[in-house]
Amino acid sequence: QVQLVQSGGGLVQAGGSLRLSCTASGDTFSNYGLGWFRQALGKEREFVAAVSRGGTLIYYADSVKGRFTISRDNAKSTVYLQMNNLKPEDTAEYYCGGRRWDVAKDPVTVDSWGQGAQVTVSS
Secondary structure, rough: OOOOEEOOOOEEEEOOOEEEEEEOOOOOOHHHHEEEEEOOOOOOOEEEEEOOOOOEEEOOOOOOOOOOEEEEEEOEEEEEEEEEOOOOOEEEEEEEEEEEEEOOOOOOHOOOEOOEEEEEEEO
């Protein structure tokens, strides 16, 4: 199983930007579809964005389309989530997830999780 270590997150005002990173080790990075998920207090973990193994297929939740961008660098074994025009409703713990051989869009299908990073957007 791949191990995922996240960095980034923090506190930002509404309209601001943050970038999350997630670096993998322990297995071949390109074997994994990668996704970003978030979990707000008292809510279930939800899908945010996903990228296929080769980076050619990208998916977004409707709530973040046009504001968030997912990308991956297979040479660096890293997936990124650039978050622009952040809103208070984006406040949550953000997790990267990896799914071997397939796209990671459903939290139930994720094989490996990062440790999480808190993103707080103040109004």
